[in-house]
Amino acid sequence: xxxxxxxxxxxxxxxxxxxxxxxxxxxxxxxxxxxxxxxxxxxxxxxxxxxxxxxxxxxxxxxxxxxxxxxxxxxxxxxxxxxxxxxxxxxxxxxxxxxxxxxxxxxxxxxxxxxxxxxxxxxxxxxxxxxxxxxxxxxxxxxxxxxxxxxxxxxxxxxxxxxxxxxxxxxxx
Numbered sequence: 001x002x003x004x005x006x007x008x009x010x011x012x013x014x015x016x017x018x019x020x021x022x023x024x025x026x027x028x029x030x031x032x033x034x035x036x037x038x039x040x041x042x043x044x045x046x047x048x049x050x051x052x053x054x055x056x057x058x059x060x061x062x063x064x065x066x067x068x069x070x071x072x073x074x075x076x077x078x079x080x081x082x083x084x085x086x087x088x089x090x091x092x093x094x095x096x097x098x099x100x101x102x103x104x105x106x107x108x109x110x111x112x113x114x115x116x117x118x119x120x121x122x123x124x125x126x127x128x129x130x131x132x133x134x135x136x137x138x139x140x141x142x143x144x145x146x147x148x149x150x151x152x153x154x155x156x157x158x159x160x161x162x163x164x165x166x167x168x169x170x171x172x173x
Contacts, residue, residue: 026144034136038171041108051153067133072107086131
């Protein structure tokens with residue numbers, strides 16, 4: 001089950017478009033359900049533009065420990081960051097990945113007891129056992145202007161889009 005904000009639309013082929021219409025406006029979609037462990041995969045295309053901040057996360061904002069796994073946050077046109085968060089600590093890892101705007105790419109994470117493995121286009125790019133949450137968490141996909149990172153979002157970028165072909169979750173029963 002999903003809940004969403006405004007700035008969502010269906011695109012050709014049945015995918016989802018998350019839009020940002022200006023430097024103070026973003027969009028997101030998140031699950032009401034929470035998941036404990038599994039394989040999380042999203043096929044998405046990310047618009048280029050300095051100051052756009054799309055992300056794919058697993059998190060629980062209600063807990064004091066602020067557990068979170070950032071499957072992907074695009075921080076520059078050719079760079080993404082993957083991060084684990086727990087109890088105010090975080091372990092980020094930055095990857096230079098090339099242009100993500102020309103085609104769809106698969107961003108994924110396997111989250112197990114004590115381990116997270118991050119994937120890009122079905123290739124494992126990083127495995128960590130540090131700051132691994134062990135509580136059920138929701139999923140969120142979003143696109144926001146990045147005043148958080150460096151405040152350099154140009155009004156010329158808008159409207160901006162984060163196109164999602166699909167998002168899937170696999171869990172053992």
